[in-house]
Amino acid sequence: xxxxxxxxxxxxxxxxxxxxxxxxxxxxxxxxxxxxxxxxxxxxxxxxxxxxxxxxxxxxxxxxxxxxxxxxxxxxxxxxxxxxxxxxxxxxxxxxxxxxxxxxxxxxxxxxxxxxxxxxxxxxxxxxxxxxxxxxxxxxxxx
Amino acid sequence: xxxxxxxxxxxxxxxxxxxxxxxxxxxxxxxxxxxxxxxxxxxxxxxxxxxxxxxxxxxxxxxxxxxxxxxx
Numbered sequence: 001x002x003x004x005x006x007x008x009x010x011x012x013x014x015x016x017x018x019x020x021x022x023x024x025x026x027x028x029x030x031x032x033x034x035x036x037x038x039x040x041x042x043x044x045x046x047x048x049x050x051x052x053x054x055x056x057x058x059x060x061x062x063x064x065x066x067x068x069x070x071x072x073x074x075x076x077x078x079x080x081x082x083x084x085x086x087x088x089x090x091x092x093x094x095x096x097x098x099x100x101x102x103x104x105x106x107x108x109x110x111x112x113x114x115x116x117x118x119x120x121x122x123x124x125x126x127x128x129x130x131x132x133x134x135x136x137x138x139x140x141x142x143x
Numbered sequence: 144x145x146x147x148x149x150x151x152x153x154x155x156x157x158x159x160x161x162x163x164x165x166x167x168x169x170x171x172x173x174x175x176x177x178x179x180x181x182x183x184x185x186x187x188x189x190x191x192x193x194x195x196x197x198x199x200x201x202x203x204x205x206x207x208x209x210x211x212x213x214x215x
Contacts (some may be wrong), residue, residue, distance in 0.1 A: 003159045003171040004160070004162075004188045005178055005184055005186065005187045005188070006157065006158070006159045006160075006184070006186045007157070007181045007182040007183060007184050007185065008156065008157060008182050008183045008197070009151075009155060009182040010186075019162050050208075056201040057188070063165060078208075083197065092154065094154070095154070095155055095156075096155075097154060098155025099154065099164075101155065102151045102155045103151055104160055105180065105181060106149050106151070109177050109180040109181070110145075110177070113177065115177075124198055125153065126153035127150055127151060127152050128150070129148060129150050130149040130150075131148055131149075133144065133145070133147075134146065134165075134173060
């Protein structure tokens with residue numbers, strides 16, 4: 001091992017977010033109920049406007065509000081979302097979305113850098129591990 | 144084999160990046176681009192290999208001549 005770094009993450013790219021949400025919800029991006037400048041449904045009919053909204057089949061949505069630094073914060077009624085035990089958002093919508101987004105973010109950046117995505121594994125503690133291989137400069141593929 | 148292990152915490156709030164198989168500063172260069180795109184780096188530690196000399200280019204012979212190794 002040679003280098004180790006820790007990063008505090010943020011959601012920044014709406015296109016990657018959409019892709020991550022589609023993966024998380026197990027649906028195609030085109031079929032995802034994801035819209036800009038929408039209304040988030042919450043407890044007892046309360047609503048909140050958000051820059052992006054993920055609609056769900058239940059009575060509660062997930063909103064994404066852009067901050068001054070360009071990143072997005074998540075607004076939702078987790079209690080309401082927890083009613084649907086089969087939903088991938090059950091338990092921790094914020095955590096599940098953050099994790100799915102960062103996974104897409106890593107894969108996207110790895111592709112830009114020419115790194116090979118070797119394996120994606122969910123570990124026992126619920127964290128996700130992505131193994132990237134770097135073949136640059138080691139002569140692989142040369143004859 | 145040079146590889147980068149990325150671990151995303153269960154709540155997605157934290158990502159750790161660990162490089163493996165790189166020598167010298169190449170490990171830092173390899174991870175910096177990735178780190179920059181992921182968020183704000185809160186800690187950064189070099190491991191033993193960071194202080195090793197990079198491997199010579201392929202085909203380059205490295206050796207120590209008898210004259211170089213004897214200063215007596």
